[in-house]
Amino acid sequence: MTSPLLVSLKLALVTSCLLFVIGMPLAYWLAFTRFRLRFLVESVVSLPIVLPPTVLGFYLLLEFGSRGWLGAFWERFTGHTLAFSFEGLVLGSIVYSLPFAVQPFTAALASVDSRLLAASASLGASRWRTFWRITFPLALPGIIAGFALSFAHTLGEFGVVLMLGGNIAGRTQTASIAIYDNVQMLDYQAAARQSITLLAISFALLVIINALNRKWNWRLR
Amino acid sequence: MNASESLHVEIYLPLQKFQLDCSFQAGCEVVVLFGPSGAGKTSVLDCIAGFRQPQRGRITLGNRTLFSSLDGSDIPVRQRRIGYLSQQPALFPHLSVRQNIGYGLLDMPTEERDARVDSILERFRITPLAASQPAMISGGEQQRVALARTLVCQPELLLLDEPLSALDLALKSLLLELLFDWQRERCVPMLYVTHEQAEAYSLSRRVLVMEAGRVVADGEPHQIFSAPVSRERAVLSGYENLFEVVVEETHPALGTMTCRVEGTTVRLESPLANKSAGEAACLALRAGDILIATNRPSGISARNILDGRISEIEDRSAMVELHVLCGGGSGAETGFCVHITRGALQNLDLQTGQTVWLIIKTHSIQFLRI
Numbered sequence: 001m002t003s004p005l006l007v008s009l010k011l012a013l014v015t016s017c018l019l020f021v022i023g024m025p026l027a028y029w030l031a032f033t034r035f036r037l038r039f040l041v042e043s044v045v046s047l048p049i050v051l052p053p054t055v056l057g058f059y060l061l062l063e064f065g066s067r068g069w070l071g072a073f074w075e076r077f078t079g080h081t082l083a084f085s086f087e088g089l090v091l092g093s094i095v096y097s098l099p100f101a102v103q104p105f106t107a108a109l110a111s112v113d114s115r116l117l118a119a120s121a122s123l124g125a126s127r128w129r130t131f132w133r134i135t136f137p138l139a140l141p142g143i144i145a146g147f148a149l150s151f152a153h154t155l156g157e158f159g160v161v162l163m164l165g166g167n168i169a170g171r172t173q174t175a176s177i178a179i180y181d182n183v184q185m186l187d188y189q190a191a192a193r194q195s196i197t198l199l200a201i202s203f204a205l206l207v208i209i210n211a212l213n214r215k216w217n218w219r220l221r
Numbered sequence: 222m223n224a225s226e227s228l229h230v231e232i233y234l235p236l237q238k239f240q241l242d243c244s245f246q247a248g249c250e251v252v253v254l255f256g257p258s259g260a261g262k263t264s265v266l267d268c269i270a271g272f273r274q275p276q277r278g279r280i281t282l283g284n285r286t287l288f289s290s291l292d293g294s295d296i297p298v299r300q301r302r303i304g305y306l307s308q309q310p311a312l313f314p315h316l317s318v319r320q321n322i323g324y325g326l327l328d329m330p331t332e333e334r335d336a337r338v339d340s341i342l343e344r345f346r347i348t349p350l351a352a353s354q355p356a357m358i359s360g361g362e363q364q365r366v367a368l369a370r371t372l373v374c375q376p377e378l379l380l381l382d383e384p385l386s387a388l389d390l391a392l393k394s395l396l397l398e399l400l401f402d403w404q405r406e407r408c409v410p411m412l413y414v415t416h417e418q419a420e421a422y423s424l425s426r427r428v429l430v431m432e433a434g435r436v437v438a439d440g441e442p443h444q445i446f447s448a449p450v451s452r453e454r455a456v457l458s459g460y461e462n463l464f465e466v467v468v469e470e471t472h473p474a475l476g477t478m479t480c481r482v483e484g485t486t487v488r489l490e491s492p493l494a495n496k497s498a499g500e501a502a503c504l505a506l507r508a509g510d511i512l513i514a515t516n517r518p519s520g521i522s523a524r525n526i527l528d529g530r531i532s533e534i535e536d537r538s539a540m541v542e543l544h545v546l547c548g549g550g551s552g553a554e555t556g557f558c559v560h561i562t563r564g565a566l567q568n569l570d571l572q573t574g575q576t577v578w579l580i581i582k583t584h585s586i587q588f589l590r591i
Binding site for chain 2: 113115116119120123125129133138
């Protein structure tokens with residue numbers, strides 16, 4: 001049986017990797033578009049920051065259930081419901097952590113000096129080459145920060161998981177839910193053990209990210 | 222000059238303050254685009270480079286149409302093969318000098334690319350910097366690398382937007398030499414934007430003057446700068462003193478006129494212009510063309526000798542700027558700006574409040590278009 005901590009780590013890793021894939025094109029568009037209604041898209045992306053996780057979880061639960069459009073579609077193809085599954089948790093976490101990846105990505109891409117992008121274009125580089133050779137490496141600290149934030153945010157997720165995952169041990173029971181359970185059962189020792197582990201992982205992650213950023217900025221100075 | 226290498230520009234683009242509306246051609250030559258800040262010079266370059274789209278017009282380079290509003294063609298920046306260099310070197314900070322210079326040649330086989338980069342590194346005398354990151358080299362070296370990076374791609378047109386204005390004189394002349402050698406060798410058109418008259422003189426035999434989005438003059442520098450025609454260009458050309466005057470008397474036989482600075486009793490003798498008594502006019506006078514005397518001079522050919530009081534002495538490192546108030550009495554005072562050397566300041570021991578005489582030759586006064 002997978003321990004709650006491993007479920008959490010797996011969920012955080014899968015979510016942040018998928019958020020990188022989904023979030024980068026979205027962030028690129030947000031950073032460089034001249035579309036006038038951009039702020040509407042930005043607002044939708046930021047919504048999970050202000051929404052209580054239970055509200056978000058509730059809507060996702062409805063959508064992921066057998067009567068939801070996405071849930072029904074998923075059930076037809078896989079034979080099991082999206083709600084109360086690990087895949088459901090991943091999808092929920094993507095929505096929940098989206099702003100924590102997309103906002104740093106967007107800020108990082110937009111902060112790259114436009115004169116460098118103009119220079120790249122006038123030296124004959126395509127957009128694709130400009131992105132991979134200039135924009136991406138220069139935005140890397142912000143991209144790493146976005147990756148780390150979405151990882152850490154998913155690691156500490158509680159409300160959405162509780163609504164969507166149903167607390168199935170070994171499959172959808174994450175560390176934060178296990179801690180809550182242990183406190184409910186007055187097993188403070190187990191709760192303390194799990195809490196300190198989560199604290200240590202989060203802290204270590206932030207230390208590594210900040211150290212990397214420092215080194216990177218030093219190189220560019 | 223080869224027609225297949227020439228640049229034809231016709232652009233119309235409404236900007237915030239005025240409309241960019243100009244057309245010109247350039248062959249295998251250096252053309253200086255001269256004008257005050259905000260005259261639209263950079264916008265012209267941006268349209269040619271492809272960073273901005275004109276509302277109407279046509280831009281061709283050799284037999285390629287880069288932009289045409291008629292058939293809707295608009296070649297992307299990366300395919301225009303135009304070198305663009307501005308005051309900022311815009312080097313890629315995460316790449317070494319060598320990688321920066323080789324950036325435009327990435328589609329080439331490695332060996333050929335290395336050879337081209339090596340040769341330009343040597344020519345620009347920056348081989349020792351090849352492995353450095355841009356942040357580790359000086360501003361002048363960065364600009365040299367940026368120029369090498371632009372030229373190594375062998376552009377078919379060079380656009381330079383005040384590329385050397387942040388550099389000192391020695392470095393500037395070195396880079397200009399490299400630039401001109403290259404231009405002569407490859408024989409491509411080169412547009413050079415500047416707002417410094419001295420630079421415009423030294424760079425080229427052809428100057429296009431831009432004002433508020435239009436090309437208002439096109440010719441050799443000495444033709445253009447000897448007679449300022451508008452107030453903006455007069456200020457730009459180093460005419461620090463501008464006066465609104467009323468013509469009091471004309472002396473056709475002597476080739477002069479007497480003008481009175483409006484609202485004052487200060488009278489100036491100027492060269493004869495197409496004006497009659499009572500008409501208003503505008504005069505321009507260079508601060509460096511005014512002499513200062515501590516005693517009233519006599520036996521002197523200059524026709525304008527005015528007494529005044531020094532109101533301000535400003536040290537400008539290379540020279541000293543004096544503000545002298547003349548006139549007064551029944552009318553308002555007129556301020557003159559005078560440039561003298563530091564040696565002259567020490568020698569004459571000038572102080573604020575001191576009475577001095579200004580000596581102005583008739584023909585150092587210019588008439589402006591109102």
